[in-house]
Amino acid sequence: MNAPARIEDHTSARFRALMRELTGISLVATKVSLIEQRLRRRVQAHGLPDTETYLRRLLDGSLGEAEVRSVVDLITTNTTSFFREPDHFTFLRDQILPALLADAGRGRPRVKVWSAASSEGAEAFSAAMVLAEAERDGAAFDWAVLGTDISTAVLEKARSATYDAAQMQTVPRPLFRRYFMTSDDPELRDVVRVVPELRRRVRFHALNLMDFDYAVARDVSVIFLRNVLIYFDPSDKKKVVRRLRDHLAPGGFLIVGHAESMVVDCPGLVQIRPTIFRRVEP
Ligand SMILES: C[S@@+](CC[C@H](N)C(=O)[O-])C[C@H]1O[C@@H](n2cnc3c(N)ncnc32)[C@H](O)[C@@H]1O
The missing domain is CATH 3.40.50.150 (Vaccinia Virus protein VP39)
Known part of the structure; x- marks a missing residue:
């Protein structure tokens, strides 16, 4: 079985630019493994072989707007608690x-x-x-x-x-x-x-x-x-x-x-x- 393609640098850079533009969130290049981890389920849901293929399709618009919203949900860190910083x-x-x-x-x-x-x-x-x-x-x-x-x-x-x-x-x-x-x-x-x-x-x-x-x-x-x-x-x-x-x-x-x-x-x-x-x- 072929190893899944790793995310190419220019794909990762384009994805980070899109997230920055949409959310302000600045994902540093070193967080590529975090991106892969958070997007794994979406890659599987679309039956795609790897994150590189998924990101390319996300970026060329073929997965649609709703998919971009799902990615925003996955990329944001939502940790919170009641009376945090009391x-x-x-x-x-x-x-x-x-x-x-x-x-x-x-x-x-x-x-x-x-x-x-x-x-x-x-x-x-x-x-x-x-x-x-x-x-x-x-x-x-x-x-x-x-x-x-x-x-x-x-x-x-x-x-x-x-x-x-x-x-x-x-x-x-x-x-x-x-x-x-x-x-x-x-x-x-x-x-x-x-x-x-x-x-x-x-x-x-x-x-x-x-x-x-x-x-x-x-x-x-x-x-x-x-x-x-x-x-x-x-x-x-x-x-x-x-x-x-x-x-x-x-x-x-x-x-x-x-x-x-x-x-x-x-x-x-x-x-x-x-x-x-x-x-x-x-
Ligand atoms: C770590 S939580 C903080 C929640 C709460 N303020 C607290 O301190 O417990 C950060 C939240 O910011 C939201 N967020 C990130 N980028 C945002 C943006 N551009 N506009 C609005 N909310 C954003 C995330 O979705 C996430 O729910």
């Missing part, structure tokens, strides 16, 4: 929310949170639990959470708001009891679902951070942009941060991942904590 959620509760409510003056405050690379929704629902708890404690305000991502597969999961019970390890017990449903059905023992009252306040839609325009309101109170800039080139990181800044209300907050704070150097944003920035009038 100090951000403590800061949201103890500092950001009181500041936003105090700034609102006499009208009823409205707090809008945007999880801008939401993956399966754990970040959006973690923020939602913080806001729901504040409301429960007597704060009077309206709120809504938006989650967006480029990957259609993770958005589908986020909309279902259904998670493995094992993912609840990082959810504080009282919040788990209040905001998740379990089932008596033994088949569903390992699955939990966010309660409808919370689901109603959290929406998800597709959005590519590489797009020139974002179909999102320009008065967002808090944007979470965590653990996604790390995959982008410096010039793309800068553009994304500037575009997101323009969606923050004056006094709004941008929160980035702990590995990403150094990349935010943007007029109109002042750093108030190592990973937290606030919009000031430019």
Whole structure:
């Protein structure tokens, strides 16, 4: 039997250029084996002999647009968890929310949170639990959470708001009891679902951070942009941060991942904590 053809350098370069153009994700040449590993099932699904043949057909368009979307789903890294980098959620509760409510003056405050690379929704629902708890404690305000991502597969999961019970390890017990449903059905023992009252306040839609325009309101109170800039080139990181800044209300907050704070150097944003920035009038 012939050994499968290895991916040729120019095919790999064209594929990486396509992914960069579509997603901003910068796949380095050394990650060819990762590409092969992630695409193996697609190669098999099309009955093709090897990844080289598959990539050539993807690149010449003969596998169609839907296949390109499947590849984007496979190339993106979707690791996430509830209350990941927990100090951000403590800061949201103890500092950001009181500041936003105090700034609102006499009208009823409205707090809008945007999880801008939401993956399966754990970040959006973690923020939602913080806001729901504040409301429960007597704060009077309206709120809504938006989650967006480029990957259609993770958005589908986020909309279902259904998670493995094992993912609840990082959810504080009282919040788990209040905001998740379990089932008596033994088949569903390992699955939990966010309660409808919370689901109603959290929406998800597709959005590519590489797009020139974002179909999102320009008065967002808090944007979470965590653990996604790390995959982008410096010039793309800068553009994304500037575009997101323009969606923050004056006094709004941008929160980035702990590995990403150094990349935010943007007029109109002042750093108030190592990973937290606030919009000031430019
Ligand atoms: C590692 S996850 C981070 C999830 C969450 N923010 C967190 O910190 O737990 C990165 C997410 O960014 C998304 N992503 C990658 N490129 C993107 C782009 N160009 N536009 C929007 N989302 C993107 C991926 O699909 C993935 O779900």
